[in-house]
Amino acid sequence: MVEEKTKMGTLAEEIFSKKLGREVKAGETVITDVDYIMSHDTTTPLAIDAWKEIGKPLHNPDNIVIVFDHYYPAPNSKGSNTHKQIMKFAKKQGIKNIFFKGVCHQIMIEKGFAKPGSIVIGGDSHTCTYGALGCFSTGMGSTDIGVSWATGKNWFKIPETINIEIGGNFQNGVYAKDLILNIIRKIGANGATYKSIEFTGNAIRNMQIHQRLTLSNMAVEAGAKTGLIQTDEKTANFLGANPLAEFVEIKSNNPKYESTYNFNISNIEPQIAFPSRVDNVKPIGEFAGLDIDQVFIGTCTNGRYDDLKIAADILKKRKVARFCKTIVVPASVGVYKKAMSNGLIDIFLDAGVTVGNPGCGPCVGRHQGILADNERALTTMNRNFKGRMGNPESEIYLASPATCAATAINGKITDPRKVI
Amino acid sequence: MAKVWKIGDDVNTDEIIPCSYYPRSNNKELGRYALIDSYPEFANNKKQGDILVAGHNFGCGSSREYAALALLHSGLKCVIAKSFARIFYRNCINIGFPILISRKLHNKVKQGHEINVQLSCGKIILNKATFKAKPLPEFVSKIISYRGIVQYLRENNLGDLQNV
Numbered sequence: 001m002v003e004e005k006t007k008m009g010t011l012a013e014e015i016f017s018k019k020l021g022r023e024v025k026a027g028e029t030v031i032t033d034v035d036y037i038m039s040h041d042t043t044t045p046l047a048i049d050a051w052k053e054i055g056k057p058l059h060n061p062d063n064i065v066i067v068f069d070h071y072y073p074a075p076n077s078k079g080s081n082t083h084k085q086i087m088k089f090a091k092k093q094g095i096k097n098i099f100f101k102g103v104c105h106q107i108m109i110e111k112g113f114a115k116p117g118s119i120v121i122g123g124d125s126h127t128c129t130y131g132a133l134g135c136f137s138t139g140m141g142s143t144d145i146g147v148s149w150a151t152g153k154n155w156f157k158i159p160e161t162i163n164i165e166i167g168g169n170f171q172n173g174v175y176a177k178d179l180i181l182n183i184i185r186k187i188g189a190n191g192a193t194y195k196s197i198e199f200t201g202n203a204i205r206n207m208q209i210h211q212r213l214t215l216s217n218m219a220v221e222a223g224a225k226t227g228l229i230q231t232d233e234k235t236a237n238f239l240g241a242n243p244l245a246e247f248v249e250i251k252s253n254n255p256k257y258e259s260t261y262n263f264n265i266s267n268i269e270p271q272i273a274f275p276s277r278v279d280n281v282k283p284i285g286e287f288a289g290l291d292i293d294q295v296f297i298g299t300c301t302n303g304r305y306d307d308l309k310i311a312a313d314i315l316k317k318r319k320v321a322r323f324c325k326t327i328v329v330p331a332s333v334g335v336y337k338k339a340m341s342n343g344l345i346d347i348f349l350d351a352g353v354t355v356g357n358p359g360c361g362p363c364v365g366r367h368q369g370i371l372a373d374n375e376r377a378l379t380t381m382n383r384n385f386k387g388r389m390g391n392p393e394s395e396i397y398l399a400s401p402a403t404c405a406a407t408a409i410n411g412k413i414t415d416p417r418k419v420i
Numbered sequence: 421m422a423k424v425w426k427i428g429d430d431v432n433t434d435e436i437i438p439c440s441y442y443p444r445s446n447n448k449e450l451g452r453y454a455l456i457d458s459y460p461e462f463a464n465n466k467k468q469g470d471i472l473v474a475g476h477n478f479g480c481g482s483s484r485e486y487a488a489l490a491l492l493h494s495g496l497k498c499v500i501a502k503s504f505a506r507i508f509y510r511n512c513i514n515i516g517f518p519i520l521i522s523r524k525l526h527n528k529v530k531q532g533h534e535i536n537v538q539l540s541c542g543k544i545i546l547n548k549a550t551f552k553a554k555p556l557p558e559f560v561s562k563i564i565s566y567r568g569i570v571q572y573l574r575e576n577n578l579g580d581l582q583n584v
Contacts, residue, residue, distance in 0.1 A: 029557045031580055045443060046485050053570045056578065082443065125483040125507055141485040141511035147569055151581040155559055189430050190477035194506050223477060225506055277430065365439060385434045385481060392438070392457055 008253035010161040011228040012196040015117055015136040015250065026160045026258075035118035037148045038065040040104045041072060041079075042364075043123030043141070044086050050146025058093055059152035065097040065113060066090055067104035069359040075367035102332030102358035105129045105217070105300040108137075110334050112245035116231045121145070121154060125220045126300050126382065131197075132209065132216035133239070134231040134250035139220060159196040159225045160258040162187075166203040168266035173417035175310070176211035177302060177380065177400035180218045181271040183263060185281035193223030195258065203265050204229060209238040210306040217301045218382050221278040270416060272378075273398035276386040284403065284415050293375040294325040295408040297401050298356070299363045302380035303331030305338045307401040312344040314405035314419055315351040321411030326353045327369050329361035353408070365390025378407050421534040422471045422497055425462045426526070427455075429475035433487035433508060435459075436479065442486040450486060451493030466495060471537060473529050474501035479508025485515070492517040498537060500544065500553070502526050513560055516568030520544070520553035 008014050009025065016024045019032050039047050044066055051058075058064065066086060074080035090098050099107045105126055108114045114130030114137060121127065125139040140154070148154045164183060184191075197219045204212065212229050219227025229235075231250045239245040270284040297303070297311050308330060320326040328348050330336040336358050339345050348355050356362075362369030363381045370390035371377055377389060377396050384396035399407070402416035409419065435458035437450060444450060456463040462472070472491070478501035479487060488511035491499060498518035512519045518539050529535065529546055536545040542553030556564065559580065566572035572579055 029559050031559075042484060046489075050570055054573050054578075056573075059583070078443075123483055125481065127483075139483040139507050141483050141488065141507060141514060143485060143514035143569060144510060147514070147573065147581065150573070151578055152583065153581045155581075157557065189480060190503065193477060193503060223480065223505060383481065385432050387434055387438055387457070390439075 010196065010255040010257065011134065011198055011230060011250060011252045012136060012159055012161055012226070014252055015119065016156070016158055018117060019119060024158050026158050028158045029155060030158060031153055031155050032119065033153055034121050034148050035115070036063050036065055036108070036113045036120045037145055038067065038104055038108055038120065038127065039123035039142070039145045040066070040070055041068045041083060041086060042070045043145065045082055046142030047123060047145035047149065048086070048089050050143040051149045054146060054150045056150040058149050061094045062096065063152070064095050064149060065099070065108065066095060067099045067107050069103050070364050071366040072100060072359055073357070102330070102335070103300045103303060103360055106304065106331040106335065109133070110242065110244070110332060112242060115246055116235065116248045116250045121148060126217055128219045128224065128226040129213055129217040129300060131219065131226040131228040132212035133235055134229065136226055136228070138226045157194070159194060161196045161198050161255065162192050163198050163200055163255070163257040163260040164263065165260060166199065166201040166263045166265060168203055168264040169206070170265050171268070171417070173402055173420050174265070174268055174270055175400045175402060176207065176214040178268055178271040179263070179265055180215045181273050181281045181398065182268050184218065184222050184279045185271070187222050187261065189222060189277060189279040191222045192219065195224055197222065197224045197227045198252065198255070198257070199227060199229050205232060208306065209234055210304045213304065214301055221382060270400060270403050272403070272413065273384050275384055275395040275397065278383060278398065284413065288413050288415050290413040291376065292324060292378045292407050292411060292413060294327070294369065294371060294377040295404050296327045296329070296362050296369060296377060296379040296381065297404050298329030298331060298361050299381050300331060301382040302401050303329060303335065305335045307380065308335065308339050308344050311401045311405035312347040314402060314416065315353065315408070316347050318351055318409050320352045320408040324408055324411035325369070326408040327356055327362060328353050329356040330358050332358050362389055378404055378413060380404055421536055422469050423467065424529050424531065424533045424535055425466065425470060425472050426529065426531045427459060427472060427474045430477045430480055431458070431474055432481035433479055433484060434481055436487040437490040447489050448493045450490040451495060454490040454494040468495040469497050470495065471497050471535060472499045473526055474499060475526055476502045478504050480505035483507045485511045488512045488515055488517055498539060500525055500537070513563055514569045516564065516571070518564070522551050522553050525551045
């Protein structure tokens, strides 16, 4: 037993070694089966083209997942025609895992498709989100999706791993979003390119799953291939509570990390990423008071129930500022229903918030909440690139759900510690 | 010899092709809009066979393949960067668009310089200096030799990805 353990390595090496039935190490290029292949309404059309060109039948329609989230319901006929084309393809090929119920990454988690120890690829860069559950999940382009539809496999270079060890306890009003922004500020938008990040340390063990998902979701903003977290009791409880999910233990064994960074969250204040780079991060401090035209809370980063709860607790019995457009988009129908039965939706509506249908919402600039020229948005999104919200003449600032909710009340950037 | 267009670090996929320019009925049309908002001088004056020389993390951001397709159809011979973002890098390999990694070239080359690039061996010649691009993994070289993974799979009955 002991000998066997010493053979293993980082979480990424561990997952691929188990999958291939032999020991693999960082740097090796391997071909392996993938457990699920996800794509959405923006990346599926080109995957269909690639698959058709390969000219082979689908390897297994049951491990294909297609989610309509980036612009559903369609904002125009161009969009609905694309949706129609995807639905026609899915119907003809017998693909059953078709969803209109929210952001693809939240669906993958709720449906139990993101299982610890499995390998999942997705035609979306934030597929790395399920790393928080010990699943090796990574984003790929449409051709890769089409390739895996036809073969059930893909090629991977086993990544080196950066260990991000986190200690301490969050101050009141500070959350995983502030931590990951702080991490990206330190390591840079290019700091983990081609690599896997492992989040370790006491603070991770104390952190709820929804906060871990926020960390892993943004691993790609540092260039990482995935952001893995070893499973524990919290993972087991989270997956155990979901009848569709399954728990498997995944741990690293004597991992050899390429490098290690240490963070102490006790010292971290609420953080804000300034336009138009995710690593352009500053503590909220002196920037409180900056006028904000639109607040948007939601997305695969921060649209889960616990994120909405944090925002609702701040907005309860309060109103959003008269000229601050405030939008909340639950990440999924499941999140929406829970928020509704626990009174969160009432709190939002009473505060003057517009509640959108589950999906990506304004995050991709295709529909709902496109910014006007020179407008400034504060949002829980993961990217603040120029034009991301549909208008290159606008500015996007990133923050936690708490900072966004506090800001909505004043129409100016507001430190959430002042209102909770 | 090819003309160099120089661009900095962290050019993201939304800059390479803004989402308002796709999807299109014919992907070839994407070429006209490559870098149109972020680098209009390039978009309006580029010629067939030119080369883009970029800094670190070229192609960061979204997994949307339209960015790689826009460059493929822009007439560029290749992109040479200090480093590429991972998904974009895979996308280029998969569609057969040549990309080379050279950490040294960017600092030595100027906008408008003429360079000679030999894609087969990764040799880059600027005036009298020679730069060698980073060699690619074996399987990746194989994909590139077929001008993309789709061609590779078609011509080899799924090749190394065949189920045995």
